[in-house]
Amino acid sequence: MSLGIVMLVHDALDRAEQLVRHWSTHGCPVVVHVDAHVTQEDFSNFTGALSDLSNVRFCRRRHCKWGTWSLVAASQTASEAMLETFPDVQHVLLASGSCLPLRPISEMRSYLNNRPQTDFIESVTTEDVPWTIGGLDIERFTLRFPFSWKRQRRLFDAYVSIQRRLGVKRDIPDGLIPHLGSQWWCLTRATLSAILNDPLRSANDRYFRQVWIPDESYYQTLARRHSSRIESRSLTLSKFDFQGKPHVFYDDHLQLLRRSDCFVARKAWRYAGKLYDSFLSEQPSVMTGAEPNPGKIDRIFTKAIERRTKGRPGLYMPSRFPRPGHEGNMTAARYTVLEGFTELFEGFDEWLTSTVNARVHGHLFAEDKVHFAGGVQDFFGALTDSASLRDYNPKAFLTNLIWNTRGERQCFQYGPRDNQDLSWDIAKDSNARIYVVSGAWAVPLFQSNRNFSDIRGEAARLQRIESEHLTALRSSYARARTQIWSLADFVLNPSEVLQSVVEDIGPQKTGALTSLPKMKPLQGFGQFLQDLKNQGMHPYLMGDFPARHDLVPTTRISRKPYLVK
Incomplete structure (x- = not known):
């Protein structure tokens, strides 16, 4: 027994x-x-x-x-x-x-x-x-809730509001x-x-x-x-x-x-x-x-919620009637934003440059500087690699870059470590083509030799940033064409994803893909995520990585990723 x-x-x-x-x-x-x-x-x-x-x-x-x-x-x-x-x-x-x-x-x-x-x-x-x-995250532990949320909703909300205005807080017991x-x-x-x-x-x-x-x-x-x-x-x-x-x-x-x-x-x-x-x-x-592996069916539930909340393109009804935007396109031409690819592949920028007819930049909005293609310090339109000048007005920096390079497709890398002031702007730009491998930022952490408590704190910070960014991409205001894969889904079939990215960017130099960039080793990554869970951090953006064995890439054709438009 x-x-x-x-x-x-x-x-x-x-x-x-x-x-x-x-x-x-x-x-x-x-x-x-x-x-x-x-x-x-x-x-x-x-x-x-x-x-x-x-x-x-x-x-x-x-x-x-x-x-x-x-x-x-x-x-x-x-x-x-x-x-x-x-x-x-x-x-x-x-x-x-x-x-x-x-x-x-x-x-x-x-x-x-x-x-x-x-x-x-x-x-x-x-x-x-x-x-x-x-807002009831830590507040559920510091406020009082004498009224029922279901049966006394107005009193519940009013009492919470009063406590917030008065600054009333309960002490969490020591330990x-x-x-x-x-x-x-x-x-x-x-x-x-x-x-x-x-x-x-x-x-x-x-x-x-x-x-x-x-x-x-x-x-x-x-x-x-x-x-x-x-x-x-x-x-x-x-x-x-x-x-x-x-x-x-x-x-x-x-x-x-x-x-x-x-x-x-x-x-x-x-x-x-x-x-x-x-x-x-x-x-x-x-x-x-x-x-036990509930992740096997998570995508089905995710798609069901997506269908229920977002509806189908072109279908309008009172429960999901969209609020139209009043602005035009933010930029002058189409451009591509790649998120998570440089974290997963070695020499990804060089591989993509040799594969497509496009200008492939690094992280244009990195903290240290602007990583232009080829490592140049100055770019078309007198744009420099100064991070301080760029951050004075990130939106104007991007619109200038796209305007000054019309006729040439621009691609750049983006991620939660970059300046996030532009997150909503690119989400609402119909010229943006955004490809996201969610949770890929964890790979450099996995391969680092940092103290695990520091890794946990950094992982929580980056996950919060990427979660907010994905919220912008999925919002009703977003006009960018976005494709999102969890890291687990991407690793299982990277060739098909890369093929779709290359085809969308533009004409290829060599026709169909004949080689792929080298993926960084992920042996033990599932256990790394389970260790984060065991330490109280919930890594939910990576998809389902079994803790007991490693995911093996396959050439099997996977289901189409969902679109956020």
Whole structure:
């Protein structure tokens, strides 16, 4: 007996009963917390239906509300009962009544037995997460939230505004570094016991009662204090839309869920009979030994959100009616912006110069100077390589360069280490052709010999800068033609990407590509990213780099990258 399940149930008791029975009959003790909003009659019927299972317990019930302390309190009560009643349990998984196991329970138990001291909980600092909105990142830990965000939205917003104007702030307890993450964790017995038996628990609980959405921060923060080894990821697949609402999985998601290799998925629709019948069956697994890999399906969800929020080109409707711009083109001719390529390839500028009929510059907006093609100090239009003169008006510098070289295609490199004052300008310029390999800035950090704590801080800084830049490229105001690949997608098929870049820039000197620039070695890069996660930094722009093995480039034709226009 190595795995115990703490389950929070509030509706769909028929499906919850089916899930409890599945966990229980496969050797996992279950402690169930049933929301006190469930009627006594339904609760009695539910407990009676499971009375034949000797390893199922029910804990004291609480009234639970979204985003409040009640959810943490419910998980505490159930976890205490689990640790007290089942001494053989070494890992405890928090699940809901709609969390559907995707793989045989024996595989999950074996996976955890091979990692007896590892806690699986997404836990990253507020500066490193992309999902905090409305300014409530660190403020969720320093302000008070007595009103419900869902049911009392006006009072919630007004009270937050008053606290901001008055400068009211709560003190974060000494020794606590706020972390955020998915509420669906799997902790070792030692870590969970340490959290629940912490001598400062009463003070910790009192503080987190006033934190906004504490179920996404309580265990995530305290695990950092008590855990000896954290894998900053959840074993439960949970996806959210652009409004922060969880995706619901239906019958037509069956193959999608199988491809994820994850152990558990949240949340399955209660009437998705095909999902429950397939995953709760006794059929032998076809994924034995596979590492959980939700990144396999991330692109599908990304494209779904893109379709929902951006719509389709030329399709107008009240929910997505665009706000037209009133300005003309910023520049006089087309030009190409390449982001992440020099970080990935050795001698990329020289290779591209020999391949296309275009002027290929280095980083025109680098911190030290302007890197013109050929390393010249002066360029057409009396432009110099002085960074101070360029930064006096970066927009005018670019428009001058394009104007003075009309008839010759200009290409230059750009990245998060460069001057970012031009980020929105090139995003709104319809003459810009922008190619981005997101997260490529991490390769020089990976190959550096710097202290890892310095690397983590620099990685967080560069990721924030690139994330803001990508926001500009994807905004409704952007008019540039942009193609974006995550670093993981690019590495798998670089030849096709380079071919499309070369074809878009203009006529080639030698026809079809016959050679490619030399890619810098990336052996161990996936583990480098996992180490960043384990240190509390969330590198989400690189795509999915498995920690256990390296990605191998292939000549397979990949799907077209999405366009942001």
